[in-house]
Amino acid sequence: MFTPRAGGNPRPVRRDQVKPDQRRSGRVEPVGPGAMAPVLYDAVLLDRDGTLIEDVPYNGDPDKVRPVPGAREALDRLRAAGLRLAVVTNQSGLARGLFTAAQLRAVNARVEELLGPFDSWQICPHDERAGCGCRKPAPGMVRAAARALGTTADRCVLVGDIGADMTAAGAAGAAAVLVPTATTRPAEVAAAPCVRADLSAAVEEILARAALVAAPTEGRRAGTVLVARSDSAGDVLVTGPAIRAVAAGADRVVLLHGPRGRDAAALLPGVDEHIEWPLPW
Template sequence: MIHPGPGWPTRHGSPAVFLDRDGTLIEDRDYLADPDGVVLLPGVIEGLQRLRDAGFTLAIATNQSGIGRGLMTHDDVDACHRRLIELLEPHDIRFAAIGSCPLATKIKSRRIIESYERKPGPGMLITIAREHGIDLLRSWMVGDAERDLIAGRHAGCRGTILVDTGRTREIEDAGLIATARVPTFNHAVDRILAPDSR
């Protein structure tokens, strides 16, 4: 789906916030295939509105290995994304892009880049940035897993923020790869919008 290429985004575009999906924007359910299971986490609508109003482009980058494992289809994932869009449209919140990687991991380590496309690989972020005129050097990656942070670092993002959820695994040396570690999505937005972050 995504391949490296020329045109690495630099300081010529708009800032963005790249967002993990499960556990960051919506409740984390293993291999979500039913759009009825798409439930927004508390504070997400308000947080996305604040980012939008501050001029950030919004984009999703999500691993969906259930496709590669044969547990769901591309159509299932697309249906869940349509449901997410439906929930946010009344609040005038839109994503410039939704990138998803269907590959199933073969390596247990969350730090090894097994594929350019799959987080912790930076491929989804870089391709979205190139296609939508995003300045990675002024952009942020927000997620609930170590692979999100590493993807953001390798893509060249301004910062990476770990949102602690009930399913966030303990991360060794999190302070070395996360600009901040926060308890909720709105705390992540506070950090991004802080005067020293702009």
């Protein structure tokens, strides 16, 4: 696994020391005198081929690395906003013998040369026959990236170009943005929690969400707010950013969900109480 040093980026800082279990009882810090502004995301995780650079199948040649349009500028906006960056990428060509570990390192080094440093690289070298827990759509690399960056998956957002990226993010409890390419299947686009036309637009979406949560609240804070999402587990998971935004201006958040969303609801931060009710739809 190739993990280049990234001295140019901020050192990972945990924001969950007061309440270590961010997966269940994490709170969004309220804005007030002497309080830190709430933070929606600590990190952005990015697929490599098709998202950061043009997809050249099983590429072992650094000279073939071509960033997607606007990639460097988009990434620099995230860095300037204080977000930590990681690459999470399936590279089964290593297991298939189509390139060597040295060639993989050379390609990734070229990516950093063109796009700037990343705080973590998470690479699955296996093919689909291995049954590993790291190859997307499994959530292993998403969780590993969060740990490496000193945060938790529910404070990360993943940007990718296929359904496997979206599934891996959802399974880990992370938010996700799909940036389709010509090879993205229509069903994957339809199932994605959020779709943007390109990487620059995805970054704009991420920063807009972060700004919405970080904006100071004016007037009285809400008391107890009821959030209802009686849907499947995937639908409940993608409610996470909205719940964090609600929690930023509320003293207490109650989540109403159905039996199908029970396990996913338990992963969401910012929820003080869960009510499970079998609604008829």
